[in-house]
Amino acid sequence: MTQERHGPRERMVFSAAQLIRRGGVTATGMREVAAHARAPRGSLQHYFPGGKEQLVNEAVAWAGRYAGRRVARFLAGLDEPTPSGLFAAMAAQWTEEYTADGFAAGCPVAAATVDAAACADSTREAAAAAFATWRQPVAGALAxxxxxxxxxxxxxxxxxSTLEGAILMARAERDVRPLTTVVRELGPLLDAAVRPRPA
Amino acid sequence: MTQERHGPRERMVFSAAQLIRRGGVTATGMREVAAHARAPRGSLQHYFPGGKEQLVNEAVAWAGRYAGRRVARFLAGLDEPTPSGLFAAMAAQWTEEYTADGFAAGCPVAAATVDAAACADSTREAAAAAFATWRQPVAGALAxxxxxxxxxxxxxxxxxSTLEGAILMARAERDVRPLTTVVRELGPLLDAAVRPRPA
DNA sequence: GCGCTACTATGACCGCTGTCATAGTCGGAC
DNA sequence: GTCCGACTATGACAGCGGTCATAGTAGCGC
Incomplete structure (x- = not known):
C-alpha cells in the first residue's frame, strides 16, 4: 500500500487519508501523519504551509480521485457491464478489505464530512468536490x-449514498452483512433502469 | 429543543448527542457539553464516573432510541402507510432541519462510528446497538x-444505509438534493416489496 | 571556495483536553 | 443542634494538539 517510490509529500497526503479513514480528522495529529509516512516532521510545514487544513483537504481530494479512478477499473473487471455489477464491485472492495484487515477504517470523505464543524469550511468544500469526482464516472458508466x-x-x-451508509453500518456492527444486503436489494432496481439496448 | 424540565443528567446526555452530531466525538469536549447543557461542570464526574466514554455511549444510545421512536410517529402521520411514505418521512425530517437550521449537524450514531478508532470499543458497540434499535421498528413497520x-x-x-449516506452527501454539498433524490429513486423499489394485501 | 535553494531537524509556545483531588453547599433525617 | 448523602464548585495536573522560530544540512550552479 505504502509505495516508497512516491515522494515524501505524496506519502504524507496518503498517510493523512489513511489515518483520517480510521479515526476522523480531529483524532489524527500532524506528527502522527509524518510518523506514519516515515517523513520528517519538519517537512510538514514545508510542504503544507497551509497547515493541517491544507493537508486534510488534499487528503480528501486524493480520496475522491482514487474512488473515481477505481470505477474504471471495476468496469474493466466486469465481463458484461451492468449497473448492479458495478455496484457489487464497489461494495466488494469494502467487504474484501473488512474480511482481510478488519473494520478499522471507513471512507475518508465521510470522516471529513462528519468532522465538519471541527474543520474549516474549505474542508467541507473539498468533501463535496470529492463526492462529485466520485459520482461523475459512476454516472458516466451508467449512461x-x-x-x-x-x-x-x-x-x-x-x-x-447507499454504499456510504452500508460502510458505516458495517463498521459499527463489525459485519459485512449491511454491504452484502444492500447489494442484493438494490441490484434489481439499478438494472431495471437500463433501457433496452439495440442488440 | 432543550427542555429545561429534564434533569441535568438527561440534559448533558442530550447535549452530548447534539454536539457529537456537529463535530464528532473527539472534537466534543466534556466542558463544552456541560456548558451547552447549562449544567455544572462538577456534575460530570458525579453523573458519569465512567468519564467521557460513558457519556458518549449514553448519548449514542439515546440517539438510537430517539430514531426508533420517531418511526412510530412517522407512521402515525401517514394517511395510508407505505414503505416509500415512511422512507420519505424519515428523509423529510432531515430536509426540514437542513433548510431551517443549516447543514451543521448530522447523525450522532454515524459520527460516533466514524470516530471509532478514537473511541473505546464500547462506543462502537453502542453504535451497533443504536442501529439495531433504529432498524427494528422500521423492519416491523415494513412487515x-x-x-x-x-x-x-x-x-x-x-x-x-441509504438515508445515512444521503445525510452525509447533503451535509458535504450543503444541499438537500441527495436526500430528495434517494427518496424519489428508492421509493418504487420499496413499495414493490409489498405483497398484495387482502382488500 | 561562495551563494542559493530545497529540505530537514528541533525545541518551545500556548491552548485545550480528560481526569483527579479537594473543598464547599445544600437539604433532610432524627 | 449533628450527621450524612447528594450534588456543586474550583483548581491543578499531565498530556497532546497545531504552529511558529530558528538552526542545520544537502545538493548544485558557478
Whole structure:
C-alpha cells in the first residue's frame, strides 16, 4: 500500500487519508501523519504551509480521485457491464478489505464530512468536490450501460449514498452483512433502469 | 429543543448527542457539553464516573432510541402507510432541519462510528446497538405494511444505509438534493416489496 | 571556495483536553 | 443542634494538539 517510490509529500497526503479513514480528522495529529509516512516532521510545514487544513483537504481530494479512478477499473473487471455489477464491485472492495484487515477504517470523505464543524469550511468544500469526482464516472458508466441520461446522475447519487451508509453500518456492527444486503436489494432496481439496448 | 424540565443528567446526555452530531466525538469536549447543557461542570464526574466514554455511549444510545421512536410517529402521520411514505418521512425530517437550521449537524450514531478508532470499543458497540434499535421498528413497520418477513430486515437495512449516506452527501454539498433524490429513486423499489394485501 | 535553494531537524509556545483531588453547599433525617 | 448523602464548585495536573522560530544540512550552479 505504502509505495516508497512516491515522494515524501505524496506519502504524507496518503498517510493523512489513511489515518483520517480510521479515526476522523480531529483524532489524527500532524506528527502522527509524518510518523506514519516515515517523513520528517519538519517537512510538514514545508510542504503544507497551509497547515493541517491544507493537508486534510488534499487528503480528501486524493480520496475522491482514487474512488473515481477505481470505477474504471471495476468496469474493466466486469465481463458484461451492468449497473448492479458495478455496484457489487464497489461494495466488494469494502467487504474484501473488512474480511482481510478488519473494520478499522471507513471512507475518508465521510470522516471529513462528519468532522465538519471541527474543520474549516474549505474542508467541507473539498468533501463535496470529492463526492462529485466520485459520482461523475459512476454516472458516466451508467449512461454507457444504457441508463437514460436523466437518471444516470440520480442513480449514481443513490449508489454512493447507499454504499456510504452500508460502510458505516458495517463498521459499527463489525459485519459485512449491511454491504452484502444492500447489494442484493438494490441490484434489481439499478438494472431495471437500463433501457433496452439495440442488440 | 432543550427542555429545561429534564434533569441535568438527561440534559448533558442530550447535549452530548447534539454536539457529537456537529463535530464528532473527539472534537466534543466534556466542558463544552456541560456548558451547552447549562449544567455544572462538577456534575460530570458525579453523573458519569465512567468519564467521557460513558457519556458518549449514553448519548449514542439515546440517539438510537430517539430514531426508533420517531418511526412510530412517522407512521402515525401517514394517511395510508407505505414503505416509500415512511422512507420519505424519515428523509423529510432531515430536509426540514437542513433548510431551517443549516447543514451543521448530522447523525450522532454515524459520527460516533466514524470516530471509532478514537473511541473505546464500547462506543462502537453502542453504535451497533443504536442501529439495531433504529432498524427494528422500521423492519416491523415494513412487515405490517405487507412486506414479506424475509425482506423486512434487509429493506430496513437498505433504507437506513441509504438515508445515512444521503445525510452525509447533503451535509458535504450543503444541499438537500441527495436526500430528495434517494427518496424519489428508492421509493418504487420499496413499495414493490409489498405483497398484495387482502382488500 | 561562495551563494542559493530545497529540505530537514528541533525545541518551545500556548491552548485545550480528560481526569483527579479537594473543598464547599445544600437539604433532610432524627 | 449533628450527621450524612447528594450534588456543586474550583483548581491543578499531565498530556497532546497545531504552529511558529530558528538552526542545520544537502545538493548544485558557478
Amino acid at each position: 454507457d450501460m444504457g441508463v437514460p441520461a436523466a437518471r444516470a446522475e440520480p442513480l449514481a447519487t443513490l449508489m454512493i | 405490517d405494511m405487507g412486506v414479506p418477513a424475509a425482506r423486512a430486515e434487509p429493506l430496513a437495512t437498505l433504507m437506513i
